[in-house]
Amino acid sequence: MRRQVAIIGGGAAGVFCAIQLRESSDCQVTIFEKSTELLKKVRISGGGRCNVTHHFVSQAQFSKNYPRGSKVLKQNFDVFSPEDMTHWLEKRGVRLKTEADGRIFPVSNDSQTIIDSFIKELKKHNVAICFEHELTQIVIENQKFVLKFNDKIFTVDYLVIATGGAQKPRDLDIFKPLSLKMVDPVPSLFTFKINDKALTELMGLTMQDVSVRIVGTDMKESGSVLITHWGLSGPGILKLSAWxxxxxxxxxxxxxxxxxxxxxxSEEDIRNEIEILRQENRQAKVRNRKIEKFPQRFWEYLLVMAEIEADKKWAELSKKNCNKLIQLLFHSVYEIKGKTTFKEEFVTAGGIDLEDLNSRTMESKKIPNLYFIGEVTNIDGITGGFNFQNAWTSATVCANDISNKIN
Ligand SMILES: Cc1cc2nc3c(=O)[nH]c(=O)nc-3n(C[C@H](O)[C@H](O)[C@H](O)COP(=O)(O)OP(=O)(O)OC[C@H]3O[C@@H](n4cnc5c(N)ncnc54)[C@H](O)[C@@H]3O)c2cc1C
Known part of the structure; x- marks a missing residue:
């Protein structure tokens, strides 16, 4: 009799695992999905374009983009790397493009292209799909998994959990009877709320090459920062929120x-730049000759913050004025009063503790034939295609392990 595999969750990780498993072994695979749709997040991902992965340079470099789980992914990229994923899709007719910042999208700019290629593979391999099946209980009997979905019960040989990021600790309750170690989930990838009208009036401005530190810690990130109507966003902020x-x-x-x-x-460079501005523009208004890097609106904002009259002449700028300006350039402090999600994109940090999983297979160390893949584990990446890559890689190592056992 064919071995029965249940995959719980028809998201990126669950669907990809089903396909990889059926490509390498002859088993009966069923995806149990609580909603009426597969790949919901893939559909809305990347603003509807689906940022499938990121340009790959090396395992070491790529894995630096995971605040949690980088070690596990680093080693598993030799089984299924971001390049393997791009080849996988291209082999199935999906044309991809790499954008200037390294993010990879389908040429169609439409996540449906990715969904269509997955659905085609699921059909080709006769993967069974049970919609509106929410797993509510797992019981282990005679080394098999008895799965309860409200009024229905299924018994399987292998169980793959791909239920995605938990929004609340309660979402992980279903796994408690299995005595697995879990890390309470918290959101990652969010933007910072700031109640500072002078700043938020600059909404729409992006400041390049900025570094942001959490005061009282040495936690620091750099990148561009976008000023929004609620505060700050952009890669520099999102990375800091993840770490x-x-x-x-x-x-x-x-x-x-x-x-x-x-x-x-360096501060010395900026002192020199300001001194040159002062010498060369003695009769010009401070408002009209600025540090090159800054857009005009931002420069005027800085002058207000430094209490420098914008119509003052450069020659009239006192040492105190210059020092205040330099202080602000290098150390502007803002009070953060809450968070908001980035275009509703967020991932969950926390989930099934990696200590309880075999890092090469994603199998539970305590319960044989039970696997956890994708965002339900305590692995998450920064924005840029890294979260989906975790889904593709963890799904593949899990599928390979089940195949090896079955074949
Ligand atoms: C708006 C948005 C945009 C994003 N864009 C990107 C992007 O462009 N690139 C990128 O890399 N990442 C992106 N991400 C993150 C990425 O979508 C996730 O990391 C990824 O989908 C995780 O895959 P998963 O299969 O582990 O979980 P999910 O995709 O969340 O799938 C889990 C599935 O399990 C089902 N399920 C849950 N509990 C049960 C249960 N008890 N029984 C049965 N079924 C259950 C859910 O209904 C769901 O279908 C985005 C996230 C969001 C929210």
């Missing part, structure tokens, strides 16, 4: 950040 996910949750999202608007430039 600081647990700490910022402890702070209840009320904390201070210090921004160095000059990024890598």
């Amino acid at each position: 600081g996910a647990f700490l910022l949750n402890q702070y209840n999202y009320h904390f201070q950040i210090a921004i160095n608007w000059m990024g890598d430039s």
